[in-house]
Amino acid sequence: MGQEQAISHLRSLAASSTYSNMIFLGPSGTGKTSAAIVFSREILGDTFATNFKHLNVRDLRYYSVAKAKRSLQSLAKLDRHERTELDEYMSVVFQAAKARLKAKGQKRAPNRSQLLLEAIRFFASTITVSDELVKILVLDEADALDMNMQQALRRTMEIYSDACRFIFITPSITGWSPAVISRSLVVRFPSPSMEVIESLVTRIAKAEGVKIDNDALVAIARESSGDMRRAINILQVAATGSAIVTEDGVYECSETQLVGEVRRVVTLAIDGQFIKARKSLRNLIAIEGYTPEEICLEIERDITRRPFDSAILSQILDRVATINHRILQAKNPFIQLTALLASIGRIAVSETT
Ligand SMILES: Nc1ncnc2c1ncn2[C@@H]1O[C@H](COP(=O)(O)OP(=O)(O)OP(=O)(O)O)[C@@H](O)[C@H]1O
Ligand SMILES: [Mg+2]
Structure with a gap:
């Protein structure tokens, strides 16, 4: 579609x-x-x-x-x-x-x-x-x-x-x-419009006998940010255990584990708790099995949701871009990601001093 x-x-x-x-x-x-x-x-x-x-x-x-x-x-x-x-x-x-x-x-x-x-x-x-x-x-x-x-x-x-x-x-x-x-x-293959995602979700919901109201539909389209696979996954999780999908239900289940974990890691880095941040990061890769690239992408999303002033934000995003590039070239992407956490901590501190 x-x-x-x-x-x-x-x-x-x-x-x-x-x-x-x-x-x-x-x-x-x-x-x-x-x-x-x-x-x-x-x-x-x-x-x-x-x-x-x-x-x-x-x-x-x-x-x-x-x-x-x-x-x-x-x-x-x-x-x-x-x-x-x-x-x-x-x-x-x-x-x-x-x-x-x-x-x-x-x-x-x-x-x-x-x-x-x-x-x-x-x-x-x-x-x-x-x-x-x-x-x-x-x-x-x-x-x-x-x-x-x-x-x-x-x-x-x-x-x-x-x-x-x-x-x-x-x-x-x-x-x-x-x-x-x-x-x-x-x-x-451009990102589909909200309308296209809504009609995909509507079609699947209908075929699966799931009731979904219009607000929930809009919420799924928004939360999926143009990713059809994600839209389908959200619908599936939101429909588990209740035959009616609501807007609240969508928001509850659209936060993935990665989003939550990355938010914790970045918060630790900003708070200067670098060792802890690094340890959680290692778990994300070694135990949870996320790839360094998807973690880097999620860090970028997390950073842009935070209320940094624009000078700080641009400094951090600049680092993200460099590290993202290095991850693709590097033998050990974990080292690159820890360097990114270190930079985030340093730049964020410079905001408060
Ligand atoms: N244009 C589309 N119309 C309908 N369903 C879609 C569409 N794009 C993706 N999907 C759904 O999302 C699932 C994943 O799609 P697919 O693996 O082809 O995406 P992709 O572009 O290869 O993504 P990625 O870059 O993450 O690998 C499909 O199995 C299908 O259910
Ligand atoms: Mg693919």
Whole structure:
């Protein structure tokens, strides 16, 4: 819903089968991943199962080499819930990367970024394609590719351009290599309007037999900030345990755990309780499993909701931007986030003195 332009664009590409590499650009929960899957099914038909792959770049970037070293045989001995499809894929990729590097004279095992590039190259190069059809490789969260990776990727795109189409999914292309952008068609998925979200929520509520009044509908549309997935989640939680969704109910359940936790962490940092703030931050990442990027984004939202004067606010947001950028490049994003907390504390203190 609300993506008529993207849909008609993709429809005509699918009909003419002259599609190139693509970049799906837009904020969270606007239908990018769903569209990539639907589009690929349409193009690939019966060969979808073998000629389609969806890889999350962030998962690949943080995939540990030690895990990838496990052989398929040893993975097979694990319980089904202890191994994922990605585990199996990365085990194969590890062997491929090792063989390639060995052929080039490198004796060491592949490192993380070599593993990531091989994960991309491997699918593009090896899976057989039935006559005239192509393969489609979806690289989700492609904003996590740094410049070096993009350079290497560009070569892969060129070498396998006959056989494999890439769909990159990303919230932004600032900082992307022009070489990659120029080889791709950009399809935009803008944030839907309040009306579109309201009609989506209305439709689902109706289908599920949930009563929702107009104020609650407006509240969901507002709280979801253009994220359809979030709108659906809020509706679902608000409808749990009561068949009537009210405005109060929506506000009660729309505060996620992350929002609450980040507010506590930032408050601690502002109050000068840096050690405590750092500890809670560590728990958020290590125990709750939030990614550093989503925490950074939530810190930014939290900061803008606080009553700072604009000079202080702009100083802090400037830091947020720097740290956000560094997180994408850094080996240890936790260190970057603690640095951000330290800055917030320092800048906030300067306001009161
Ligand atoms: N345009 C839309 N119309 C209807 N439902 C939508 C739309 N966009 C998203 N949704 C709902 O939200 C869910 C998540 O959408 P999807 O994963 O495609 O979003 P995304 O753009 O890939 O988000 P992210 O950037 O967070 O990965 C979908 O399963 C669907 O239920
Ligand atoms: Mg997605």
